[in-house]
Amino acid sequence: MPLSGPLHFQSSGFDHRGADGDGVRADGSYLDREFGAYVVPVVLGHHRISGREDDMLVTTLGSCVAACINDPVARVGGMNHFLLPGSPSGGEGYGVATRYGSVAMERLINDLLERGARRERMEVKLFGAARVIDTSLDVGAANAAFAVDYVRREGLALAVRDLGGDKGRRIHFFPATGRAFRRLLRPEAERETVHQEMDYLQALRRTPVEGEMELFEQR
Numbered sequence: 001m002p003l004s005g006p007l008h009f010q011s012s013g014f015d016h017r018g019a020d021g022d023g024v025r026a027d028g029s030y031l032d033r034e035f036g037a038y039v040v041p042v043v044l045g046h047h048r049i050s051g052r053e054d055d056m057l058v059t060t061l062g063s064c065v066a067a068c069i070n071d072p073v074a075r076v077g078g079m080n081h082f083l084l085p086g087s088p089s090g091g092e093g094y095g096v097a098t099r100y101g102s103v104a105m106e107r108l109i110n111d112l113l114e115r116g117a118r119r120e121r122m123e124v125k126l127f128g129a130a131r132v133i134d135t136s137l138d139v140g141a142a143n144a145a146f147a148v149d150y151v152r153r154e155g156l157a158l159a160v161r162d163l164g165g166d167k168g169r170r171i172h173f174f175p176a177t178g179r180a181f182r183r184l185l186r187p188e189a190e191r192e193t194v195h196q197e198m199d200y201l202q203a204l205r206r207t208p209v210e211g212e213m214e215l216f217e218q219r
Helices: 092-113 139-153 187-206
Strands: 007-011 031-034 035-042 045-052 055-061 065-071 076-080 122-130 155-162 167-172 180-184
Touching: 007 092, 031 122, 045 092, 055 065, 055 092, 065 139, 065 167, 076 092, 076 167, 076 187, 092 139, 122 139, 122 167, 122 180, 122 187
Parallel strands: 007 180, 035 055, 122 155
Antiparallel strands: 031 035, 045 076, 055 167, 065 076, 065 122, 167 180
């Protein structure tokens, strides 16, 4: 799938560690000499935001999705990393499946609003959703469909859509500027990513969703 949108660059190859530096900050982020920035990992089920020029949010994706959102005026951005536990195309699991994705998006956007971002200025880049998990359901396609539909329903600007395919990805995102880089995973890194996603998916399917969904703060 061809890439589109500003400030996005495609690169091949993959360094699983991603860093060749020895600088480690108190928060655990570490210097990546290739990019000249500090790697801030974004693990599955979580999100991170930052406005630091020298921060680079990094994650690896198989069938799950990462939404990278930036406000170029406020110069703040963030990344989430989520995986739906079922198909968002309808049926018994529709509400539960989409609820996980909605909460992941809402938490990220709410935190950006708290840092001075405005929804009308937000630019969204979507990555991931590859078909790498061997199940009867195309988990990647289900996640991609949800993510694109969510962005459109909320009226957000979709700057980049790099979804699908059959290869895992590593995403590097500079939250202050909105620059994003995508690299394809090597086989050994992809296997590790898929294993983590399968464990997470099984845990989600065993755990009921409780509590009320968060609402966007009005700013």
